[in-house]
Amino acid sequence: MQADEPPSGGPGPRVPPIALLVALSAINTIALNMFVPSMPGMVDVFGTSPAAVQLTLSLYLVAFAVAQLAIGPLSDRYGRRPILLWGLAFYTLAPLLCAAAWSIGSLAAARALQAIGGCAGIVLARAVIRDLHERDRAASVIGLVTMLTALASAAAPAIGALLDVWLGWRASFLAVALFGAVVLGWTFTCLAETHPVASGQSVLRTYRGCGQLLRSAAFIGYSLHGACTLAAWYAMIAGLPYVLVDVLGRPPTDYGLYFPLLSFGYMAGNFITSRVVQRMGVQRLMLRGAWLAVASCVVLYLWNLASGPAALAIVLPMAVVVLSHGLSQPSAIAGAVSVNPALAGSAAGVMGFGQGLIAAGGAQLLGMLQNGTVQPLFAIVTAFAVVSLLACFLARWGEARESPPAPDAADRGPAPSLRR
Numbered sequence: 001m002q003a004d005e006p007p008s009g010g011p012g013p014r015v016p017p018i019a020l021l022v023a024l025s026a027i028n029t030i031a032l033n034m035f036v037p038s039m040p041g042m043v044d045v046f047g048t049s050p051a052a053v054q055l056t057l058s059l060y061l062v063a064f065a066v067a068q069l070a071i072g073p074l075s076d077r078y079g080r081r082p083i084l085l086w087g088l089a090f091y092t093l094a095p096l097l098c099a100a101a102w103s104i105g106s107l108a109a110a111r112a113l114q115a116i117g118g119c120a121g122i123v124l125a126r127a128v129i130r131d132l133h134e135r136d137r138a139a140s141v142i143g144l145v146t147m148l149t150a151l152a153s154a155a156a157p158a159i160g161a162l163l164d165v166w167l168g169w170r171a172s173f174l175a176v177a178l179f180g181a182v183v184l185g186w187t188f189t190c191l192a193e194t195h196p197v198a199s200g201q202s203v204l205r206t207y208r209g210c211g212q213l214l215r216s217a218a219f220i221g222y223s224l225h226g227a228c229t230l231a232a233w234y235a236m237i238a239g240l241p242y243v244l245v246d247v248l249g250r251p252p253t254d255y256g257l258y259f260p261l262l263s264f265g266y267m268a269g270n271f272i273t274s275r276v277v278q279r280m281g282v283q284r285l286m287l288r289g290a291w292l293a294v295a296s297c298v299v300l301y302l303w304n305l306a307s308g309p310a311a312l313a314i315v316l317p318m319a320v321v322v323l324s325h326g327l328s329q330p331s332a333i334a335g336a337v338s339v340n341p342a343l344a345g346s347a348a349g350v351m352g353f354g355q356g357l358i359a360a361g362g363a364q365l366l367g368m369l370q371n372g373t374v375q376p377l378f379a380i381v382t383a384f385a386v387v388s389l390l391a392c393f394l395a396r397w398g399e400a401r402e403s404p405p406a407p408d409a410a411d412r413g414p415a416p417s418l419r420r
Contacts, residue, residue, distance in 0.1 A: 014192060015132050016128070016190050016191045017190065018141070018144065018145065018148070020183075020186055020187065020190055020191065021125050021128070021129065021141070021145050022145050022148045022149050022152060023121075023152075023183045023186065024084075024121040024122070024124070024125040024183065024187070025121060025122050025125045025126075025145055025146070025149040026121075026149045026152045026153050027088075027091055027117065027118050027121040027122075027179070027180065027183060028064065028115075028118030028119065028121055028122050029118075029149070029153035029156060030152070030153060030156045030176060030179065031060075031091070031095070031114050031115075031117075031118050031176050032057075032060060032061075032064075032118065032156075033153065033156040033157045033160065034156045034157065034159060034160035034163075034172045034175070034176055035056070035098075035111075035160060035169075035172055035173070036057070036157055036160065037157055037160045037161035037164055038160060038161075038164045038169040038172060039053050039054075039056065039057070040053075041164070041169060042056070042104065042107070042169070045169065046103060046104040046107075048104045052104045053104060055104070055105075055108040056104070056107055056108045056111050057111075059108045059109075059111060059112045059115075060111045060112060060114065060115045061115070061356065061360070062112075063111075063112035063113075063115035063116060063119075064115040064116075064118060064119050064356065065352070065353050065356035065357065065360075066353070067115060067116045067119040067120075068119050068123050068348075068349040068350070068352040068353045068356075069210075069349055069350065069353050070349070071083060071087065071116075071119055071120050071123050071124065071345070071349055072123050072127070072345040072346045072347070072348050072349020072350065072352075073206045073207050073209065073210060073343075073345060073346040073349060074206075074345075075123075075124055075127060075195065075345035076195065076197070076206050076209065076342070076343055076344070076345040076346050077197060077206040078197060079193045079195055079196075079197050080124050080127055080128050080131065080191075080193060080194050080195050080345065081187075081191060081192070081193045081194075083120060083124065083345075084120055084121070084124045084187060084191070085184065085187060085188060086120070087116060087117045087119070087120020087121065087124070088117055088120065088121070088180060088183060088184040088187060089117070089184065090113055090114070090116045090117040090120075091114060091116075091117020091118060091120070091121070091176075091180040091183075091184075092117070092177055092180035092181050092184055093113075093177075094110050094111070094113040094114035094116075094117065095110075095114060095173035095174065095176040095177040095180065096173070096174075096177050097110035097113065098110040098111060098114065098170075098173040099170040099173040099174055099177075114176075117180065119352075121183075122352070123345070123348045123349050123352055124345065124348070125145065126142065126333055126337055126344075126348045127194075127195070127337060127344040127345040127347075127348045128191070128194050128195075129141050129142055129145070129334075130334065130337040130338060130341060130344040130348075131194035131195050131341070131344060132194055135282055135334050135335065135338040136277055136278045136281055136282055136334070137278055138334040138337070138338065139273065139277045139278075139282050139285075139330045139331045139333070139334035139335075140273065140274045140275075140277045140278050140330075141274070142330040142333050142334055143270045143271070143272075143273030143274035143277065143326075143330035144270070144271075144274040146270045146326075146329070146330055147267045147270035147271050147274065147326075150263065150266060150267050150270070151267065154263065159172075159175070160172045163175060195344070195345070206346070207346075209340070209342075209343045209346050210343075210346050210350055212340065212343070213339060213340065213343060213346060213347055213350060214350070216339050216340075216398060216402060217394055217395075217397060217398025217401070217402065218335070218339050218394075218395050218398030218399045218402055219336055219339040219347065219398070220391075220394060220395075220398070221391045221392065221393070221394030221395025221396070221397075221398050222332045222333075222335035222336035222339070222351075222391070222395045223332070223336050223347075223350070223351040223354050223355075224354075224387065224388070224391035224394070225286065225290070225328065225329075225332040225388045225391035225392055225395065226329055226332035226333055226336065226351060226355060227351070227354050227355040227357075227358040227359070228358065228384040228385075228387045228388035228391065229293075229325040229328060229329045229332070229384070229388055230325075230329070230355045230358075230359050231355075231358045231359040231361075231362035231363075231384050232293075232321065232325065232362070232380070232381050232384035232385060232388075233266070233322065233325060233359075234359045234360075234362060234363050235362050235363060235366050235377065235380045235381055235384065236262060236318055236321075236322070236377070236381065238363045238366055238367070239366050239370075239376070239377035239380070240258075240259070240262075240314075240315070240318070240377070242370060242377075243309075243314065243374050243377055244258070244311060244314075246372070247309065247372060247373060247374055248309060248310070248311060250311055254311060258311060258315040261315055261316070261319040262315070262318060262319050262322045264319070265319035265320065265321075265322040265323035265326065266322045266323065266325065266326040267326065268323050268326060269289070269322070269323040269324060269325060269326015269327040269328075269329075270326045270330060271326075272326070272327060273285065273326065273327055273330045273331065274330075277330070277331060282331040282334055282335050282338075283331075283335070283392070283395070283396055283399075285327060285328065285331050286327075286328040286331040286332055286335070286392055286395075287328075287389075287392045287396075288327065288328075289324040289325065289326075289327030289328030289329075289331070290324070290328055290385070290388050290389040290391075290392045291389065292320065292323075292324035292327070293321050293324040293325065293328075293385040293388065293389070294382075294385050294386060294389055296317045296318075296320040296321045296324060296385075297317070297321065297378075297381060297382040297385050297386075299317045299320075300313075300314065300317035300318065300321075300378060300381075300382075301378060301382075303317060304374065304378075309373075309374045314374065318381065321381060321385065328388070328392075332395075333348075333351070335395060336348075336351045337351075362380060362384065365380065366380050
């Protein structure tokens with residue numbers, strides 16, 4: 001099947017508004033980040049320890065990662081719309097439980113329920129995009145949605161802080177519940193089912209499709225690339241404040257001054273992807289982004305070696321690294337969910353789980369390697385850049401060798417091509 005062929009023959013469901021896809025993609029980061037400014041105050045509110053309060057964040061992240069392994073495959077079996085509506089219902093009701101929490105344990109448990117809804121939004125938004133568009137067009141839409149999501153999500157901590165000061169910590173949860181109700185109603189009225197399901201197919205059979213994906217070198221390559229670019233981003237978020245303040249002796253305000261360069265770089269890369277990927281193709285753009293990241297890491301080392309570690313010499317090359325990730329990550333997502341379009345939901349879920357796992361491991365490794373120099377951060381970012389480049393070649397090799405899956409009577413229509 002050619003790369004420019006539509007996902008399915010005949011007229012498909014109406015394409016939902018881009019704004020709705022952005023809202024679905026943003027609900028996770030809004031729920032995650034809006035509460036963060038209130039976390040220090042929870043120690044006094046519940047008379048507990050900072051470590052216990054941290055559970056409200058860590059349990060959210062764990063639930064978010066694990067839920068993707070269920071939500072993606074279930075959407076392949078039962079359709080995107082019902083799973084998404086149930087997820088959004090969780091997302092809307094869980095903040096009300098958070099606001100009514102009587103202990104830090106109950107708050108952490110309610111946050112875990114909230115993560116299920118946040119997971120449904122981002123995973124199924126990607127699957128819906130792939131259902132409606134061929135691979136290169138899907139990468140373009142994902143790039144645009146990611147850029148707008150980053151803009152929308154950047155305001156969440158500031159809004160949460162203002163609500164906490166003006167109305168108290170419960171106000172941020174009530175605001176998230178209201179946002180969830182709006183997105184739920186919007187989804188119910190504007191999002192038709194985009195994935196016709198195979199009648200009579202068992203859930204177990206759907207989960208066996210995940211095994212098919214994990215045996216695909218193309219899927220592993222695309223997913224590994226996406227995971228490494230995300231892990232490098234989290235390493236920068238975790239390591240840059242330490243480098244600027246503790247290693248270079250800069251004031252904490254400098255982090256707020258330099259960090260927008262990284263955010264702007266990522267959004268610029270997403271914007272470029274949305275404009276050029278249909279002309280260049282997923283693989284070419286992903287490979288060029290990966291080479292740019294490696295080249296930027298070389299510049300990072302040479303610049304700091306020549307001038308000595310300095311804030312601008314660190315942040316500017318890293319901003320270009322992040323820009324390169326903005327170029328390649330949407331293509332990696334589109335490539336992963338296109339390996340077998342009938343399993344786009346499973347692919348999005350498995351890929352998201354892997355991203356969270358590798359990103360968490362990278363951040364933890366960086367913390368263990370901190371030694372009072374810039375070298376651990378440089379090494380982690382460079383290692384992820386090199387592995388993401390190798391993953392591009394793995395994806396290309398996998399697509400070249402993998403044949404279309406054998407037709408199966410239980411699948412909907414002819415079996416989709418692995419090279420679609």
